[in-house]
Amino acid sequence: xxxxxxxxxxxxxxxxxxxxxxxxxxxxxxxxxxxxxxxxxxxxxxxxxxxxxxxxxxxxxxxxxxxxxxxxxxxxxxxxxxxxxxxxxxxx
Numbered sequence: 001x002x003x004x005x006x007x008x009x010x011x012x013x014x015x016x017x018x019x020x021x022x023x024x025x026x027x028x029x030x031x032x033x034x035x036x037x038x039x040x041x042x043x044x045x046x047x048x049x050x051x052x053x054x055x056x057x058x059x060x061x062x063x064x065x066x067x068x069x070x071x072x073x074x075x076x077x078x079x080x081x082x083x084x085x086x087x088x089x090x091x092x
Contacts, residue, residue, distance in 0.1 A: 001062040002092040003069045005055045010083045
């Protein structure tokens with residue numbers, strides 16, 4: 001089972017693309033290390049305070065893949081520099 005999520009986020013206190021990259025780099029590194037998922041910024045690369053992330057995991061057990069994505073979303077919610085605004089999750 002493949003579970004794919006697109007997450008739009010607002011990045012607080014970002015005053016430049018350099019600030020945005022710094023925040024995203026920390027978040028993406030943490031998520032990759034902790035959950036072993038693929039994650040990348042897929043939209044709004046030129047905006048300072050907005051981003052769209054794609055997250056995907058593959059597992060032979062559907063409920064496990066769902067749980068992994070839900071845990072990633074909780075991790076994003078706990079990251080103090082970012083607010084998750086829109087989220088869509090698909091099961092493929």
